[in-house]
Amino acid sequence: MSLLRNQYVLALIRILLGALFIYAAVPKMLDPYTFAVAVYNYKMLPGFAVGLVAAALPWLELLIGILLVVGVRVQASTLICTGMLVVFTLAIFINTLRGIDVDCGCFSTDRSIGWAAVAEDSLLTLLSFWCLLFVPNRFSLERLFRRRT
Amino acid sequence: MVSKGPQLYRLILETALLCIVGLGTGLAVNRHIAVQGFDGSLVEAIKQTLQNKIKEKARPASEVAPAGDIIFMGVEQAKELCDSNRSLFIDARAPEAYEAGHIYGAVNITEQTIEDHIFELMDKARESKVIIYCSGPECPQAIELAELLIENDIKPIHVYSGGWDQWQKLGYPVVKGRGR
Numbered sequence: 001m002s003l004l005r006n007q008y009v010l011a012l013i014r015i016l017l018g019a020l021f022i023y024a025a026v027p028k029m030l031d032p033y034t035f036a037v038a039v040y041n042y043k044m045l046p047g048f049a050v051g052l053v054a055a056a057l058p059w060l061e062l063l064i065g066i067l068l069v070v071g072v073r074v075q076a077s078t079l080i081c082t083g084m085l086v087v088f089t090l091a092i093f094i095n096t097l098r099g100i101d102v103d104c105g106c107f108s109t110d111r112s113i114g115w116a117a118v119a120e121d122s123l124l125t126l127l128s129f130w131c132l133l134f135v136p137n138r139f140s141l142e143r144l145f146r147r148r149t
Numbered sequence: 150m151v152s153k154g155p156q157l158y159r160l161i162l163e164t165a166l167l168c169i170v171g172l173g174t175g176l177a178v179n180r181h182i183a184v185q186g187f188d189g190s191l192v193e194a195i196k197q198t199l200q201n202k203i204k205e206k207a208r209p210a211s212e213v214a215p216a217g218d219i220i221f222m223g224v225e226q227a228k229e230l231c232d233s234n235r236s237l238f239i240d241a242r243a244p245e246a247y248e249a250g251h252i253y254g255a256v257n258i259t260e261q262t263i264e265d266h267i268f269e270l271m272d273k274a275r276e277s278k279v280i281i282y283c284s285g286p287e288c289p290q291a292i293e294l295a296e297l298l299i300e301n302d303i304k305p306i307h308v309y310s311g312g313w314d315q316w317q318k319l320g321y322p323v324v325k326g327r328g329r
């Protein structure tokens with residue numbers, strides 16, 4: 001139980017999740033068109049939504065990643081992070097079940113989906129949910145500012 | 150745990166604000182992509198990009214198969230499927246080109262010979278992925294054959310857009326002659 005609430009472990013996971021989100025967001029931001037192709041290939045969204053997701057999602061990912069790493073608005077960031085991971089996991093899971101081989105669009109845009117990607121995203125979702133339950137405030141700018149004021 | 154009362158309201162407000170800022174920035178920066186998504190040109194552009202500006206087909210738009218049934222794939226996925234035996238590769242090029250060399254395991258089916266294979270393909274498509282390729286990203290045969298198969302309710306159809314040129318350049322397994 002103490003490990004579950006251990007702020008050092010939680011902070012480490014928070015920073016790890018943040019770094020992963022930044023790492024995932026940057027290639028998509030640099031090449032939104034390729035990301036749009038990945039989104040389109042999932043066959044889960046209508047054409048207009050493909051454009052919206054490809055244009056906007058990587059920026060939200062980057063923002064959440066930065067906030068998680070530096071530790072600002074941790075609870076809200078973790079909530080969004082968990083929500084996004086749940087959606088990503090479901091999308092990959094459904095397409096893996098359908099047997100459709102598409103580019104994952106997860107980190108690099110040339111990686112295929114599959115059970116490994118489902119397991120990986122499920123693990124990240126669990127870690128994010130853990131952080132949502134026991135908000136990791138240690139090593140955060142928010143905590144630093146609060147102390148000074 | 151998520152806080153209750155006023156803190157919960159604050160959390161909801163912060164979450165909404167972060168979403169607005171993140172998504173809003175993305176939409177502002179990439180508004181051209183969002184607009185293209187709305188006017189339908191994005192999906193078309195995606196198809197064209199994947200096919201590297203495939204030649205415009207003579208068919209009227211009403212006869213073009215729905216885009217959702219064609220799935221484009223890269224060489225890694227194509228190689229993986231070729232190795233796995235979970236797929237049927239169709240070489241849509243002319244028989245002469247097929248005999249000169251084709252992807253290991255591929256059969257040669259063109260628009261002219263499709264009728265001879267249609268029932269066999271219906272059966273195959275139930276248990277395997279159907280992947281069509283032609284010489285490269287600019288050739289139209291793969292897409293045209295894919296549309297014909299979709300019209301016959303064989304779907305989804307995968308198109309390996311890199312095609313023969315990319316496959317042989319990478320030194321992946323090929324076969325010469327009529328045999329698969």
